[in-house]
Amino acid sequence: MRLRSLFVGLQTLIGVLIAALLIQVLLVQWQQVTRSDEGLQALRQFKLLLVSAEMASRERGPANGVLGDQLPADPGKQERLKQARARADAALAQVQQALEGQPLVRTPVQQAASQLSRARKAVDALAAQAPTRREAGALHDAVGEMFKVIDHLEPVALKLADLTVQAYPELADDITAARHAADLRELAGRLGSQFTPAITARRVFTPAERLEIERLRGRIDELGKLIDLRTRYIETHAACINAAQTMQADYFGDAARFIDEQVATGSGDGAFKVDTAQFAARYVPRMDAIISLRDTLLADAERSAVEKYEGARRQFALLAAGGLLTLLLLAGTVWLINSRVVSPLLSVTNVISALTRGEWPPVLNVGSGFHEVAELQRSTDVLRQMSLDRQQLEQERQQLIEQLRDQSNTDFLTGLPNRRGFYALAEHHLISRLRDPVPLALAMFDLDHFKQINDQHGHDTGDAVLQGVAEVCAKLCRRGDVVARYGGEEFLVLMRQCSLEDAREQAQRLRQGISGLAFTGTDGKPLRPVTASFGVTVLADDDTDVQAALARADAALYGAKRAGRDCVMTMVP
Missing domain, CATH: 1.10.287 (Helix Hairpins)
Structure with missing residues (x-):
């Protein structure tokens, strides 16, 4: 072979090798650019979605004012409701436009818009009736229809948050804290709505209303602590900390005291000194600090995402x-x-x-x-x-x-799967059941009087109790069973190859194991025995998810509460 031919062959080989390496490097970098762009778009869509949820939530304030109004209707209250509805419609339309071409996340938003329309019809129908004909149950149902709007939007928010964190793992704290702030704003709004029937009728709370108010306040306190924990670890945290402090002062300070006053009235003689519109005027503005914190977190996250994308x-x-x-x-x-x-x-x-x-x-x-x-x-x-x-x-x-x-599916306190982790594991078991039909049982249990432990002995003692209960469950449950912390002091146990009677016996073992635990308070004195109430059911053959079973287990659990606590109640499909 002549030297020139050999040289031409070698230079061709070298040229192809360098071009291939260059293309590989450029493709990898281009994929990074694409992921960064997709993550940035998901972050902006996530921000729009939270704003639309906020607008839908804000609409409940004027709606509650109209539901508590006399006839003929106050034109000012009607105008405020009209403006709130216009803002909610505009926000939902903006989200749907941003999600164009993404049917998996756009469809739930469309369903939320349809649900909002149905809820408005229910509110308008009630408002047209005389105040004396507005029954408490109908008021609860109307407000509940508006709650469902947020329920449609929540899975979309989780999906967009996950997409953002996948592209920008370093923004996990910002995104999680912002989502907690949005959840806090929604729960705060729902808490305010619980007062509408009692204030409208000038009566004391029903037991169900009082229970729901306490549940919401407990969840709000929990979210406040989670937000505080998250904001401590955000690198550019000065603005976030200022916003968090403002939220603590406005909502967990002023608004909380106002709520305490109304709870005292509703638990006493029911002689409220405010109507629903005045209640909203005092309470709703204090929730703006929560939105300010959310927007500060999202602005910080978007700024970081833009910098990484441009980089x-x-x-x-x-x-x-x-x-x-x-x-x-x-x-x-x-x-x-x-x-x-x-x-x-x-x-x-x-x-x-x-x-x-x-x-x-x-x-x-x-x-x-x-x-x-x-x-x-x-x-x-x-x-x-x-x-x-x-x-x-x-x-x-x-x-x-x-x-x-993995961390997002695990409860940091007990090490058990959290609610999201439980749903993922339950879905896996349901899919497996399609191939190999086996009976599945579900137990939901709640620690009795757990709030008193926190109030009397502090949250550190309460955390120790939750950890001890988690250890007992892990020890007594079978291999392959799913034990999860559903939220607060609520736990779930999903059992394979388990009939209703077998599940009831397992629940009794867990109940006895929990009641046998011994804990010591901060003062060194032993606590009273910790007990738990259980609700047990089995999944029906046609159940495609665990929602129906969760509802039955929850109903059985409340039956156990009504039966005196520290017992096991069952419910068949």
Whole structure:
């Protein structure tokens, strides 16, 4: 093979190798740019969704005012309701436009809009009746219809939050805290709505109303602590901490005291000194601090996401420019070697051949060396190392995403699956049941008088009780059963290959194990025995999810509460 042919083959091989490495590096970087862009869009859609949920929640305030109004209706209250509805419609329309082309997340938003329309019809129908004909049950149902709007939007918020965190794992604290703030605003709004029937009728709370108010207040306090915990670990946290402090002062201070006053009235003689409109005017503005914290967190997250996205784009441009420069350098090197090495060698060959034939040798053009080959080798090694580094970064990033996904499914206090983790495991069991039909049982239990433990002995003692209960459940439950902390002091146990009677016996064992625990308060004195009430059911053959079973177990649990607590009640499908 002649030297020139060998050189052409080698330079072609080297050119293809460098181009392949360059394309690989650019593809990896372009994927990073794409993921960053998708994450940024998901973050902005998440922000719009939370605003739409807020607007739908804010509509309940004027709606409650209208439901508590006399006839003829107050034009001012009607106008405020009309404006609130217009804002909610505009926010939902903006979200649907942003989610165009994404049916999996856009459809629930459309369902939320339809649900809002139905809820408005229920509110308008009640408001048209005389105040004396507005029954408490109908008021609760009307407000409950508005609650369902948020229930439609919540899965979309979780999906968009997950997409954002997958693209920007470092924003997990910001996104989670913002979602907690949005949940806090919604629960605060629902808490305010619980007062509407009693204030409208000027009566004391029903037991169900009082129970729901206490439940909501407990959940609100829990979210407040979670938000405080999250904001402590956000790197650029000065503005977030200021917003959190403002929220503590406005909502957990002023608004909480106002709610205490109304709870005292509703638990006493029912002689409320405010109507529903006045209640909203005093209570709703204090919730603005929650929204301010949410917006501060989202603004901080969006700023960080934009910076990372722009950085990814700049890095891609630099890599593309560097790759182009490398190709130009390769072409120059090939030309240089050809002109200074190959051509001189061919000239020498021609001279020698001419001499051996006895001919007159041509003029010999002498080259100046071949050190450019080392430069080409170093350039190729740089490209290879860049590709290896990029692959290592991608692997570490994937591991971090998996770690964050596991953490998001686990309750940090007990180590048990949280609500989200439970739903994922339950879905896995339901899918397995399609292939191998086996009976599934579900137990829901609640620690009796747990709030008194927190109030009398502090949350550290309460946390110790929750951890002890989790350890007993893990010890007594069978391998393959799913034990989860559903929220607060509520736990769930999903049992495979288990009939209703077997599940009841297992619940009795758990109840006895819990009542056998011994705890010591902060004063060193032993606590009274901790007991739990259980509701047990089985999944029907046609159950495609656990929602119906959860509702039955919850109803059985409340039956256990009504039966005196520290017992097990069952309910068949």
